[in-house]
Amino acid sequence: MREQTKPAVAEPARMRLTLHVWRQKNRQSAGRMVTYAADHISPDMSFLEMLDVVNEELVAKGEEPIAFESDCREGICGSCGIMINGVAHGPKRETTACQLHMRSFRDGDEITIEPWRARAFPIIKDLVVDRSAFDRIIQAGGYITAPTGGAPDANAIPVPKPDADFAFEAAACIGCGACVAQCPNASAMLFTAAKVAHLAVLPQGQPERYARVARMVDQMEVELFGNCTNHGECSAVCPKGIPLDMIGLLNRDFRKARITGSPMGDEKP
Ligand code: SF4
Ligand code: FES
CATH class of the missing domain: 3.10.20.30 (Beta-grasp domain)
Incomplete structure (x- = not known):
């Protein structure tokens, strides 16, 4: 054999x-x-x-x-x-x-x-950095206070599909900090914008919408992140492909919060 x-x-x-x-x-x-x-x-x-x-x-x-x-x-x-x-x-x-x-x-x-x-x-x-500044930005406003109880049925609160898609895209941010690291100004605008945007377009996020953006941007400045000057490096290296549109939404909401004269954005315009 x-x-x-x-x-x-x-x-x-x-x-x-x-x-x-x-x-x-x-x-x-x-x-x-x-x-x-x-x-x-x-x-x-x-x-x-x-x-x-x-x-x-x-x-x-x-x-x-x-x-x-x-x-x-x-x-x-x-x-x-x-x-x-x-x-x-x-x-x-x-x-x-x-x-x-x-x-x-x-x-x-x-x-x-x-x-x-x-x-x-x-x-x-070595290669480990302290990213707790991101946690403090979230603590400043990345939450909702409405008592939502248990998880509702998926279709109990109607959300238009484009809004749901936009919120989902924003919520994909994993808080890695690559956007800050690549930005020549070390700006945290893309991260903060993603965290603002994913609540700003959903019904549950409306009560604190403008207070949230004002508080989170204020905290971003307290943490000594730089300003955004539209280089776009942040989005180019973002592992979740968070688009620059999110920063546009943050800027629009932040202007509305400031124009209404509430330094901490406590009133909804
Ligand atoms: S690089 Fe992208 S995923 Fe990472 S923190 Fe910035 S926005 Fe979020
Ligand atoms: S180890 Fe979790 S994203 Fe890389």
């Missing part, structure tokens, strides 16, 4: 990369770029898995691993933001760093990896 041979399984190609990574011990200390070799990297790994491999090697050598944030690794939590070759979340459009695969790079590439750089996002360690 002829011996059956298994078909040879081709070894997956491996990549060799050179990484230049920002290392910074803590908020107070000065940081610097450190170069690492990343060998045996599969093109099918995600960018964060590639960093995991580098970290395993650092730990094996008794060195401090590179600190970076991640949680879902599915593009939904917003925690994994890093600058990759000067672009927030890297070279692939509408893709978070955790969903970016190493096949987007070439064998032998040099890759520069840095944290978000913005005054409102101080560096905690």
Whole structure:
């Protein structure tokens, strides 16, 4: 009887990369770029898995691993933001760093990896920044106070389809901060606009509509984010494709809130 041979399984190609990574011990200390070799990297790994491999090697050598944030690794939590070759979340459009695969790079590439750089996002360690300024903007107005009880039937409150689609598009913002990191002014307009817009077009969001926008914009300024000067870099790197139209809605609502003379937007125009 002829011996059956298994078909040879081709070894997956491996990549060799050179990484230049920002290392910074803590908020107070000065940081610097450190170069690492990343060998045996599969093109099918995600960018964060590639960093995991580098970290395993650092730990094996008794060195401090590179600190970076991640949680879902599915593009939904917003925690994994890093600058990759000067672009927030890297070279692939509408893709978070955790969903970016190493096949987007070439064998032998040099890759520069840095944290978000913005005054409102101080560096905690290496690639990890403090994005609690975003939480405080949400706390300032990103809620509704109407008692809504349990979840109503889907069609109990009629919402026109274009409004529902617009609200859904705005609600896709994952609060990653890429828009701030890429903006030359470190403006948080796209993030704030998305949070304002997703409630502004729904019936449930109407009672506080103008108070909300005034409070959130005021908080954005308190947190030392820059102003929007229409560069559009924010939307270009947003992993959820939040469009600049959201900023248009924010500006219109903010003007209405201010024209009515309510500094905290407490009255509905
Ligand atoms: S608007 Fe886009 S880039 Fe900005 S925080 Fe939201 S998802 Fe991230
Ligand atoms: S780890 Fe959650 S979006 Fe990347």
